[in-house]
Every structure is written in structure tokens, then in C-alpha cells.
Amino acid sequence: MKKVKIKDFYVAGLIIGVLGGIIHNFLLFILITAGLETSTYWKDMAKVFFNPPEEFTFYGQLYGFIASLGMAGVNGVLIAVLLKVTGRDYLYIKTISASSAMGFAVFMVVYPALGLDFLQHSINTNYVAFFTFIFYGGIVGFMFDKFTDFSGRPIVAGKNAFYSKALKKPINTNEKGKIKALKKPIKLK
Numbered sequence: 001m002k003k004v005k006i007k008d009f010y011v012a013g014l015i016i017g018v019l020g021g022i023i024h025n026f027l028l029f030i031l032i033t034a035g036l037e038t039s040t041y042w043k044d045m046a047k048v049f050f051n052p053p054e055e056f057t058f059y060g061q062l063y064g065f066i067a068s069l070g071m072a073g074v075n076g077v078l079i080a081v082l083l084k085v086t087g088r089d090y091l092y093i094k095t096i097s098a099s100s101a102m103g104f105a106v107f108m109v110v111y112p113a114l115g116l117d118f119l120q121h122s123i124n125t126n127y128v129a130f131f132t133f134i135f136y137g138g139i140v141g142f143m144f145d146k147f148t149d150f151s152g153r154p155i156v157a158g159k160n161a162f163y164s165k166a167l168k169k170p171i172n173t174n175e176k177g178k179i180k181a182l183k184k185p186i187k188l189k
Contacts, residue, residue: 005149009080012148017076020140021069024132031128038128041068047116072136075102079140084150092141099137103129
């Protein structure tokens with residue numbers, strides 16, 4: 001059976017981010033079902049878009065869940081861009097740190113700017129957010145590792161190629177990224 005690998009970094013980031021968000025929210029659901037008192041991302045996102053009592057309705061929570069998946073998709077795309085620019089080495093360190101940084105930016109900058117200060121009132125929520133963003137980064141890193149195949153630089157004409165605007169054609173490189181010697185000189189126009 002042939003393995004399917006996503007070659008487009010944007011699509012990969014969006015799909016993997018949303019799948020990671022589903023797993024992330026499921027983990028939160030398990031923690032709440034087990035009796036841990038914490039806020040969830042779908043409740044937080046419902047608070048962003050609705051005022052009480054609408055935020056507590058089924059439709060408010062459903063909208064919050066969909067919005068949390070949208071945020072997870074954005075996070076996945078940002079991680080994919082990071083991997084595209086810096087390469088895939090140290091994949092799990094990059095995905096976990098980028099996921100955690102995005103989480104802290106949302107919780108410490110975006111939510112307070114919107115007037116949402118509920119995180120400062122619950123130590124459980126802060127620790128759960130910290131560990132679940134690490135979990136999300138690990139899951140997303142695993143999926144990027146197993147289901148994607150995009151390199152750290154644009155592919156133009158083969159596995160190792162850069163595109164020269166001056167020459168208006170691809171320049172082949174070796175495995176280390178150094179330009180190969182040309183067999184015949186290229187005339188510039």
C-alpha cells in the first residue's frame with residue numbers, strides 16, 4: 001500500500017493543525033470527564049464571540065469548538081511555515097516550541113486585549129494549557145514527520161534546485177546545497 005504524503009506546506013499545516021486541534025480538544029474532554037476543573041479552548045473561544053448566556057448554549061459551545069479548530073489550523077500553518085523556512089531537523093523541538101509560543105501569545109496577549117481575564121483566576125487552567133500545548137506540538141510534529149514531504153526550500157526543477165532570476169532558469173545544487181559546477185558556461189542576456 002502506497003503511503004500518501006502531503007507535499008504542499010500550507011495544506012499540510014492546515015490539515016495537520018486541525019487534526020491536532022481535534023485530538024487536543026478530545027484530551028481536554030477526557031480531563032474534564034475525569035474530574036479536573038479547567039477551562040477548555042472551545043469554551044474560551046465561545047467567550048470571545050458570545051456574551052452570557054449565549055456562550056453557554058449548545059450552539060455557542062459548538063461555535064467555540066469550530067473556532068478552536070480554526071485557531072489550531074492557523075497554528076499548524078505557522079508551524080509549517082517555520083519548517084519550510086528552517087528545515088525539518090529537530091522537528092519535535094520546533095513543533096513543540098512553536099505551539100507553546102503560539103499558545104502563550106494567544107493567552108497572554110490576545111485574550112487580555114479582548115478583555116478576557118479568566119486565565120488569571122485558575123491555576124489548573126494555566127497548567128493544563130501549558131501541558132496540552134506541549135502535547136499538541138508533539139502530535140503535530142509526529143503528523144508532519146509521517147504524513148508530509150516538503151523540503152526546506154522551494155523545489156523548482158528536481159530535488160536540489162534553486163531558481164535564478166538573473167539566469168531565468170534553475171541552478172542545480174548538490175546534497176549540501178552548494179552549486180554544482182557547470183559543464184558549459186551560461187551566457188547572460
